[in-house]
Amino acid sequence: MQIANNLSVRNVWGSGLFGVMLLGVSQLALADPRTVVNERVSVSANEKIYLEVMSGEITIKAVDTNTFSVTGKLDEKATGYEFDSKDGFTRFEMTMPRQVNYRWNDKGNAAQLSFEVPVGSSVEFKGVNGNVSVSGIHGSSQIGTVNGEITATDLRNSVQLSSVNGEIKLSGASGRIELSSVNGEIEDTDSRGRISYEVVNGEIKASSSAEEVSVSTVNGDADLKLSGTTQLKLSTVNGEIDAALRDSAAPRISGSSVSGDIELKLDSSISARFELKASAGGSIDNKLSSDKASKAKYGPSRSLQFTLGSGDGSVELTTVSGDIKLEKL
Structure with a gap:
């Protein structure tokens, strides 16, 4: 009887120890291996700021104070970060191994970093795998990523956004704006300037x-x-451009297509001279006036010239193996 009781006590003690060990292992597994970042420094109102984060979810927000800050966590594969700020220049870079096996869909322990910068600062950001959200910068913005989405609002003066495999979504920007994407979509609303x-x-x-x-x-x-x-200015190769232009009495429009189509919708009150050319089987469809394209004596080309109003503006479009279409709004 005594032996049985001892065995029972040992079993209970062993089970309890095993449970504690499992709990410890599970807590270690759930522990976040990423390094915590919390940096803050006073900077100039027009600070030049350079940011480089290879992977992660990144937020860049302009604030009304002359302060630069970064908070969040590094990628678990990061070896650390470099941070320095002096003489009007601030730089933050998440450092990574020279060779890192990183998959685009491996986001579980990627970086999560939030930056605050002065409204009037100039910011340059470079990334590889990750999404970037940026807002309120009125100095200049140069944001580039390879695999990821860029979402931007209220950027002013000089704005450059580029992505290789990702979307660009911009709203409320003004100034000199350049948007480029390869294998991605560009969405722009309420932009002004050039x-x-x-x-x-x-x-x-x-x-x-x-x-x-x-x-x-x-x-x-x-x-x-x-x-x-x-x-x-319009240009397409193997594509289609559909442009509707309102409230422009005498615009200057030029465009070309190769194996692509251009469709232009204009106000009926437009004042402009039109010169349209189509070759190699291209076509011209004019619904702004009763003028019709004429066919060349030799070869499969067509052309059309006409004037609306006083001819203050100009519309010059050419196509090779494509279609040109003019319509009224």
Whole structure:
């Protein structure tokens, strides 16, 4: 009887110890291996700020104080970070091993960092695998990533956003704006100033009141809703551009397509001279007036010239193996 009791006590003690060991192991497994970052420093109102974070979810927000701060956690694969600030220049870089096996969908222990910068600062950010959210910077913004999405609001003066495999979403920007994406989509709303869009294997969706607009697509489409634009440049290869231009009495528009289509919608009160050319089987469809394209005596080319109003503006479009279409809004 005594032996049985001893065995029972040993079993209970052993089970309890095993349970404690399992709890300890599970807590270690759940522990976050990432390094915590918490840095803050006073900087100039127009500080030049350079940020480099290879992977993670990144937020960059402008604030009304002359302070730079970074909080959050590094990627678990990071070896640390470099941070220095002096003489109007601030730099933060998350350091990574020279060779790191990183997959785009491996986000479990990627970096999560939030930056605060002065409103009037100039910010340059570089990333590889991650999403970036940036807002309120009125100095200049140069944001680039390879695999990830860029979401930006209220950026001013000089704005450059680029992604290789990811979307760019911009709203409320003004100034000199450049947006480019490869294998991604660009969405722009309420931009002003001068803006250029460039995509390869992607799409552009824009609603803008920029005075000058430039669009270039390769194997991609563009849908533009423009207001008050005075200068418009269009270029597509194996793509389609659909542009509607309101409230521009005498715009200057030029465009070309190769194996692609350009469709232009204009106010019926427009004053401009039109010169359209199509070759290698291209076509011209004019619904702004009763003027019709004429066919060349030799070869499969067509051309059309006509004037609306006083001819103050100009519309010059050419296509090779594509279509040109003019319509009224």
